[in-house]
Amino acid sequence: xxxxxxxxxxxxxxxxxxxxxxxxxxxxxxxxxxxxxxxxxxxxxxxxxxxxxxxxxxxxxxxxxxxxxxxxxxxxxxxxxxxxxxxxxxxxxxxxxxxxxxxxxxxxxxxxxxxxxxxxxxxxxxxxxxxxxxxxxxxxxxxxxxxxxxxxxxxxxxxxxxxxxxxxxxxxxxxxxxxxxxxxxxxxxxxxxxxxxxxxxxxxxxxxxxxxxxxxxxxxxxxxxxxxxxxxxxxxxxxxxxxxxxxxxxxxxxxxxxxxxxxxxxxxxxxxxxxxxxxxxxxxxxxxxxxxxxxxxxxxxxxxxxxxxxxxxxxxxxxxxxxxxxxxxxxxxxxxxxxxxxxxxxxxxxxxxxxxxxxxxxxxxxxxxxxxxxxxxxxxxxxxxxxxxxxxxxxxxxxxxxxxxxxxxxxxxxxxxxxxxxxxxxxxxxxxxxxxxxxxxxxxxxxxxxxxxxxxxxxxxxxxxxxxxxxxxxxxxxxxxxxxxxxxxxxxxxxxxxxxxxxxxxxxxxxxxxxxxxxxxxxxxxxxxxxxxxxxxxxxxxxxxxxxxxxxxxxxxxxxxxxxxxxxxxxxxxxxxxxxxxxxxxxxxxxxxxxxxxxxxxxxxxxxxxxxxxxxxxxxxxxxxxxxxxxxxxxxxxxxxxxxxxxx
RNA sequence: GCCCGUGUAGCUCAGUUGGCCAGAGCAGGCGCCUUGUAAGCGUCAGGUCGUCGGUUCGAAUCCGACCUCGGGCUCCA
Numbered sequence: 001x002x003x004x005x006x007x008x009x010x011x012x013x014x015x016x017x018x019x020x021x022x023x024x025x026x027x028x029x030x031x032x033x034x035x036x037x038x039x040x041x042x043x044x045x046x047x048x049x050x051x052x053x054x055x056x057x058x059x060x061x062x063x064x065x066x067x068x069x070x071x072x073x074x075x076x077x078x079x080x081x082x083x084x085x086x087x088x089x090x091x092x093x094x095x096x097x098x099x100x101x102x103x104x105x106x107x108x109x110x111x112x113x114x115x116x117x118x119x120x121x122x123x124x125x126x127x128x129x130x131x132x133x134x135x136x137x138x139x140x141x142x143x144x145x146x147x148x149x150x151x152x153x154x155x156x157x158x159x160x161x162x163x164x165x166x167x168x169x170x171x172x173x174x175x176x177x178x179x180x181x182x183x184x185x186x187x188x189x190x191x192x193x194x195x196x197x198x199x200x201x202x203x204x205x206x207x208x209x210x211x212x213x214x215x216x217x218x219x220x221x222x223x224x225x226x227x228x229x230x231x232x233x234x235x236x237x238x239x240x241x242x243x244x245x246x247x248x249x250x251x252x253x254x255x256x257x258x259x260x261x262x263x264x265x266x267x268x269x270x271x272x273x274x275x276x277x278x279x280x281x282x283x284x285x286x287x288x289x290x291x292x293x294x295x296x297x298x299x300x301x302x303x304x305x306x307x308x309x310x311x312x313x314x315x316x317x318x319x320x321x322x323x324x325x326x327x328x329x330x331x332x333x334x335x336x337x338x339x340x341x342x343x344x345x346x347x348x349x350x351x352x353x354x355x356x357x358x359x360x361x362x363x364x365x366x367x368x369x370x371x372x373x374x375x376x377x378x379x380x381x382x383x384x385x386x387x388x389x390x391x392x393x394x395x396x397x398x399x400x401x402x403x404x405x406x407x408x409x410x411x412x413x414x415x416x417x418x419x420x421x422x423x424x425x426x427x428x429x430x431x432x433x434x435x436x437x438x439x440x441x442x443x444x445x446x447x448x449x450x451x452x453x454x455x456x457x458x459x460x461x462x463x464x465x466x467x468x469x470x471x472x473x474x475x476x477x478x479x480x481x482x483x484x485x486x487x488x489x490x491x492x493x494x495x496x497x498x499x500x501x502x503x504x505x506x507x508x509x510x511x512x513x514x515x516x517x518x519x520x521x522x523x524x525x526x527x528x529x530x531x532x533x534x535x536x537x538x539x540x541x542x543x544x545x546x547x548x549x550x551x552x553x554x555x556x557x558x559x560x561x562x563x564x565x566x567x568x569x570x571x572x573x574x575x576x577x578x579x580x581x582x583x584x585x586x587x588x589x590x591x592x593x594x595x596x597x598x599x600x601x602x603x604x605x606x607x608x609x610x611x612x613x614x615x616x617x618x619x620x621x622x623x624x625x626x627x628x629x630x631x632x633x634x635x636x637x638x639x640x641x642x643x644x645x646x647x648x
Numbered sequence: 649g650c651c652c653g654u655g656u657a658g659c660u661c662a663g664u665u666g667g668c669c670a671g672a673g674c675a676g677g678c679g680c681c682u683u684g685u686a687a688g689c690g691u692c693a694g695g696u697c698g699u700c701g702g703u704u705c706g707a708a709u710c711c712g713a714c715c716u717c718g719g720g721c722u723c724c725a
Contacts, residue, residue, distance in 0.1 A: 116652065210720030211651025218722065222651050225720070253718095257659075266698095266716055325723090371725095376649055379723065389725060492725075526725040558682050584683065593686035607684050617684070625685055 005056035023050040024196065027062045037064040037232075039073045039200065040193040047073070049141055049193040065232035075100035077139065077195045078129075078204050078230040082107045084186040085128035086226075089121075095188070096158040096214060096223055103240060104229035108212055110158070110221060117209045117224050125226070126206050136199030137182040141192055149177030152187065158214065159189045203237040204230035246484055252536035253382040259541055259599065262383070262532075271380040271387035273529060278549040281578075283532055285547050287368060289644035290392055290417065290525070297413055299366040299394060304346035306370065310336040315502060316345040321471065325373045343369035344496075344521060347395040348503050351517075356507040361517060362398035362406050368528065369393045383533030390528040396520040397505070403447065403518050407454035407493065414478060414491045414524050415458065420645050421535055422544070423490075425481035428460045431468035438472055439497045447495040447518075448474045472498035473521075482538040490531070494521040542599045542621060545641040552579040552638075553595045554616075557607035559584045564611045568604065568631055575635055576642050592619065604634070 006016050007026065017025060023041030027034045027050070040047050040063040043054060047063065054060060063070045079098035086093055086109055098107030111117070117125075144152060146163055153159035163177055180194050181187040195201065205228060212225040231237040248254075256262045261279030264272065275283055291301070310329060313319045318326065318341060327339045340346065347365045356363070370390045379385055398406050415426060430451055433444045451474055455462045460478070469475055475494040479487050496519040499505075506514045525531035535543075545551050552572055556565040565581055572579040582591050588605065595603045605617035609628065616634055618626045629637075 119653090208719060209652065212721045213650080216721065218650065222721080224651080227720085264717090270716085373724090375723080378649065378651095378721080381718095385724075391725070489725075523725065528725095530725050555685090557684050560682080585681095587681090587683055587688055588685060589683085590687050591683095591685090596686055603685080605685060609684085619685060627684085 005054060005058075007054060007057075008059045010059075010061045017054070019056075020053050022053055023048065023060070023062065026054065026060060030062070034062060034064065037066065037070075038062045039065050039070050039077075039195045042069075047193050049139070050196050051138075052141070071230075071232060072100045073193060073195060074201065074232060075105040075230045076190075077198070078201050078228065079105040079107050080139070080180065080182065080188050080190070080194065081129050081132050081198055081201060082125065082206070082226060082228060083109075083188055084132055084182055085125045087186060089124060089128055094156055094158055097162075098188075104207070104227060106212075106225050106227045108158075108214070108223040108225045110223050117226065119209075122206045122209065122226070129204070129206075130202070132182070133198045133201050136197050138197045139192075139194035140181045141194075142179045142181055142187070144177045144179065146177055149179070149189065152177075152179065153189060162189060201230065203232065203234050204228055205237065205241065243484060247486070247537075250484070250537040250540045251382075252384075252533040255536050255541040256383070256533075258597075261536070269387070270377055271375055271385070273383060273386060273388075279532070281549045282543060282547055283528065285644065286421075286525075286532070286535075287392075287528065289420065290368075291366075292644070293413075293417055294366045294394070297364075298362075299364040302347065302350055302365045302367050304340075304343060304350075304367060304369060306339055306372070307337045308340055308346065310338055312345050312349075313338055313340075316348075316499060317472075317502060318342065318345070325375075327372050327374050339372040340369075341371050341373050343367060343371060343391060343393045344395055344499060344519075345503075347393075348499060348505065348519075351395075351397055351505060352503060356397075356517075358399060358507055358509045358515070361507060362396050362402055364394060364396045366392075366394045383529045383536075386527070386529050388529075391523045392525045392528060394520075394522050394524075396522070397500075397507075397517040398520070399507070399509075399515065400446075400518055403495065403520075404450040404453055406520065407450050407495070408457045410493060410520065410522060411454045411458040411460065411476070411478075414493075414522075415460070417524055418478075418480060418490065422538065423480040423482070426460045427479045427481075427487070428455055428462035429465045429468070429477045429479070430455060430462050431465045431470075431475045431477065433474060434467045434469050434471060436471055437469075439501075443497050444474060447497070451476050451493070451495065470494060472496055482534065483540070486537075488534050490526050490534075491524045492522065492526065495519075496521055542601075545601045545638070546644050548599075548601050549578065550580055550598070550600050551577050551642070552602040552604060553600050554579060554581045554604045554606065555588060555591050555595070556581075556584045557588055557605060561606050561608070561611055565606050568606060568616060571631060572635065572638075575638075577635075577638060596621070602638075 003019050004016050005019055005021060006014055008014055015029070017029060023038065024035065026041065027038040038050060040050055042061040042063060043058050063073065065071060065074055076099065079100065083095045083098055087095065090111055092112035094110040096108035096110070098105060149163045150160050153163065177189065178191055179187050180190045180192055182198065207227045207229060210225045210227065211222045214220040214223055229240055231240060256279065259278065260276050261282065262273045262275045264270070265274060268274065310319065322341055326341045329336045329338050350365060351363065368390050370388060372388055375385060375387050396406060432448055437444065455476065473494045473496045475492060477489055478491040480490050481487055500516050500519050505517055507517055509515045554565045554569050556562045562583060569579050569581050592603060599621065601621045603619040605619060610616055613628060615628045615630050618629045618634060
């Protein structure tokens with residue numbers, strides 16, 4: 001046996017090290033900067049502690065803290081420190097699981113006597129955590145048999161349950177139970193890897209306490225969850241906290257109130273918003289734009305009612321599969337009616353109202369259809385989670401050989417519309433056949449291939465979500481990133497074989513035989529209410545000129561300029577601008593300030609010079625003040641901003 | 649639905665050993681000021697202190713129930 005090992009690095013180069021070398025040795029041999037930033041190594045594809053000896057001939061990559069994988073390890077280790085602190089401070093506490101999550105981590109606990117954490121407790125825990133980090137305790141990996149593991153965690157029922165279930169993701173696999181020990185008193189069941197020692201941590205913040213069911217199951221105990229965030233540097237932590245503050249400032253619920261756009265009257269009920277005149281105007285502009293694009297793209301407009309007999313939803317399968325999401329039934333004249341949770345059955349009835357020919361396909365039916373879904377009170381959230389949902393809903397009926405092209409053009413259409421709203425960063429998920437599915441596997445494969453092909457053609461980066469499709473169809477979910485990098489699920493496209501079959505849909509083919517059409521469900525905004533909320537946050541309430549309720553405000557410097565100001569208003573209104581005027585009964589500075597707070601895109605100030613020269617002073621929402629702009633020139637400049645962007 | 653938190657004027661918030669008529673700023677009405685680019689001055693009005701019940705001589709304040717809203721769990725547009 002040789003006394004050295006040879007390792008292959010990610011760039012393909014080879015490096016020889018003494019036998020028994022670890023990831024830490026390797027990183028140090030490459031450079032001291034790398035050694036400082038290293039948190040783990042990937043050995044032949046498996047993340048491993050820096051302290052583990054490396055096998056000869058392995059392919060090894062060093063994981064550093066400035067990568068998503070590195071931060072994951074950092075956060076996971078910070079979660080362990082949190083658990084150690086809580087167990088120190090709350091004798092008798094039981095700890096459950098504590099994984100890293102996007103931007104942070106959490107840990108679930110059960111406190112003795114069903115007590116809960118308070119805000120003050122968080123401060124104490126934070127202090128204790130910092131002491132543990134300062135002590136620079138090593139993370140030492142241990143391996144035990146299942147029996148030993150159960151003994152080790154004898155007084156920790158949640159850990160025992162994990163070991164008994166042999167859950168590979170949580171440190172128990174193939175009869176081997178792995179754990180990481182920080183001190184004589186603290187050891188946590190865990191697959192690892194971890195940073196070498198707690199001294200590597202420190203840029204974290206505990207954020208909030210929340211209740212969470214054990215295993216997410218509402219029939220099991222409610223645990224106390226502590227959320228935190230952790231980063232590789234002080235700067236990264238502060239950048240994240242700043243982003244959170246920015247997100248708070250953009251909260252559409254707050255802006256909705258400040259800008260007088262909408263509210264949720266308790267008298268109406270949770271999750272049921274009313275749109276005020278300004279919000280209503282923005283929504284109308286969104287909808288008008290959407291309708292115009294749909295008309296151009298060959299859609300036909302339909303309208304359907306809000307209620308239907310139970311028999312319709314029995315036939316469509318909604319009462320079997322979706323009853324939990326539906327409002328309770330109403331009895332009328334011996335029949336039972338339900339508020340509709342989806343528009344599809346009604347669009348199908350329109351398709352079925354007469355015989356269809358292949359010449360009509362693809363038939364694209366579009367409706368802003370308001371549906372009602374019962375959402376439990378705890379899940380409602382502003383406009384992004386409501387009970388009355390207006391979907392920009394479409395059902396496309398097409399022949400089998402039209403499916404691929406239709407999906408491809410549909411995706412292009414989706415992106416074109418979303419881009420108009422300044423959303424340009426797309427990602428998609430392709431959800432494939434779940435274990436429990438209806439229909440024929442061959443059909444699923446064809447539809448899935450068509451969806452994948454559409455994604456390829458559209459050039460949207462996507463991931464495959466294996467087995468995440470609906471029971472009746474594979475689907476594409478389109479996500480976008482907003483102005484501050486948050487990801488939102490937006491559009492959804494589903495290929496449906498089930499409903500055409502349940503309703504026995506047909507068309508007559510060119511060969512004069514009856515064929516069954518395919519059906520595509522798609523919502524583009526998803527829900528108009530939700531999209532409105534997301535847009536409000538994306539723009540931080542500063543809607544672009546074409547969407548602004550008031551596009552231009554004219555302010556006279558003194559009241560003897562009012563006549564001229566009024567004439568400017570008249571001329572701007574004549575070319576279709578939404579313009580108003582606030583009289584000079586307050587200092588100009590204050591009127592400007594109010595206009596800015598209302599986020600009006602253009603403020604025009606007119607005084608002596610302007611009356612004399614037929615000009616205006618232009619104060620844009622962002623940018624400098626410009627004096628002496630001729631009115632005609634301003635109108636010219638507004639040009640294409642007065643209306644929704646027109647597609648080529 | 650469950651856990652935690654919250655609820656005082658349209659908005660943001662003061663108001664604890666339980667004690668005279670519950671306060672401020674902003675917003676709103678009225679008046680003065682006649683204003684050149686993010687807060688001029690004065691004045692008036694506005695509150696069943698979330699709701700209901702209890703304790704007390706006395707409750708915004710203490711107790712209970714319910715409701716709203718917020719953060720989570722779960723689900724999803």
